[in-house]
């Protein structure tokens with residue numbers, strides 16, 4: 001697990017560390033790490049470090065101080081460093097002095113554009129974790145001239161540190177170097193941060209506010225049959241999905257369940273013939289009432305939101321086994337919350353809304369703070385809530401939350417969510433903790449999406465087809 005801490009917690013930990021560290025030491029540690037990454041980027045993009053040009057965008061806080069100190073370190077490697085001070089009178093004093101001593105050049109705001117245009121690398125030290133809101137106009141104007149790769153100090157300025165929300169002009173970085181610990185922005189705004197690197201400055205933190213699964217966590221959690229297992233012992237998953245009009249949802253959800261684990265998949269619904277045609281290994285029947293025993297249900301994709309869908313949902317909620325309620329099932333719950341009366345409160349429920357379904361469930365859209373939104377829904381419904389989107393957030397009623405950071409956006413394709421629900425249902429049937437199951441399913445889903453896409457559009461069927469490769473890649477870590 002990777003821990004992620006809110007800026008409030010980071011600041012408190014920094015204060016504790018600052019109190020026992022010589023003046024300026026932390027910033028020099030941070031800045032030295034930053035300068036190493038800057039040199040690495042120069043070498044990557046231009047083939048060398050010495051003689052290259054770096055322009056620093058320097059704001060009035062410590063973030064600007066980091067940039068100035070890093071500039072001074074880069075001077076030792078014969079890099080030509082120029083610093084544009086957004087508020088010269090409030091620039092970080094010791095950092096500015098160090099840069100000047102090292103032979104760095106301070107250029108005026110007016111001359112800034114030409115130095116930015118000529119740079120081999122631009123360093124964003126405009127603001128860090130104390131900033132809120134988009135960039136102010138003077139900083140935003142400078143960004144217009146940037147064509148070189150951008151290295152963000154701590155976080156891309158203009159992006160909200162605690163939510164990753166972008167609400168106006170903001171830096172888009174190729175790489176972000178952060179200090180001490182990951183902050184929410186790094187998991188929630190991958191398109192703004194680029195590659196994220198962590199520099200250790202000796203920060204000590206307790207329980208994280210938010211987590212992200214490592215590949216190793218997913219590998220350890222994913223069920224693998226042992227010598228004594230049979231098709232029943234691994235957990236049988238039931239899929240109540242699809243309809244005569246929408247058989248595809250059933251094929252995709254059932255297929256993902258088939259590919260996720262090696263036990264048994266049952267299907268119940270109006271698409272039984274189509275499902276059987278695609279997946280002969282699935283035991284398919286026309287109705288949930290004669291589907292047989294399962295250890296978890298996936299319900300919702302393509303079942304419609306009418307009477308029949310409601311009855312199906314009520315039936316599976318009353319079986320005393322974990323349920324993943326997806327797509328139409330979330331809409332039914334939003335419109336007729338009384339269906340939840342059928343649920344045994346001790347059996348796990350996972351809701352997997354996209355933003356529109358979330359709004360139906362909660363009465364308002366997720367908003368900028370998607371982690372808080374998912375947590376609120378989890379509490380309201382006493383369920384694990386997997387909030388879909390570019391970054392998927394999974395929250396449990398006890399407050400645990402994790403983020404899945406995707407590799408690109410290829411998952412945004414029709415039917416992709418049906419594949420996710422099939423994966424998740426199979427993991428629930430195996431007995432995995434529902435919060436972990438949701439996180440692991442999201443991880444493998446997004447990995448399968450990027451493998452299937454391989455930089456060109458893919459489809460839900462493509463994602464489904466790439467599940468074995470995704471699992472092989474995850475499991476390769478454990479073998």
Ligand SMILES: NC(=O)C1=CN([C@@H]2O[C@H](COP(=O)(O)OP(=O)(O)OC[C@H]3O[C@@H](n4cnc5c(N)ncnc54)[C@H](O)[C@@H]3O)[C@@H](O)[C@H]2O)[C@@H](O)CC1
Nearest residue numbers: 014027030060061062063127128129130131132134136154
């Ligand atoms: N405290 C520490 O021990 C360490 C702090 N470090 C650095 O310090 C940073 C935090 O420094 P600060 O607390 O000084 O805060 P920032 O560097 O985030 O700067 C806050 C300043 O920016 C201005 N500002 C706020 N919002 C703005 C906006 N939207 N547009 C333009 N300007 C805006 C404010 O007026 C304020 O002067 C971290 O992100 C990190 O880079 C590192 O040096 C590591 C050690």
Ligand SMILES: Nc1ncnc2c1ncn2[C@@H]1O[C@H](COP(=O)(O)OP(=O)(O)O)[C@@H](O)[C@H]1O
Nearest residue numbers: 354388389390406409411412414415416417418
């Ligand atoms: N821009 C995006 N980047 C990454 N993943 C995305 C993006 N948009 C959607 N997704 C993912 O794709 C899936 C879409 O599911 P859903 O909205 O239910 O669509 P459908 O009903 O067509 O299957 C979710 O897992 C979601 O997190």
Ligand SMILES: [K+]
Nearest residue numbers: 124127153155
């Ligand atoms: K920054």
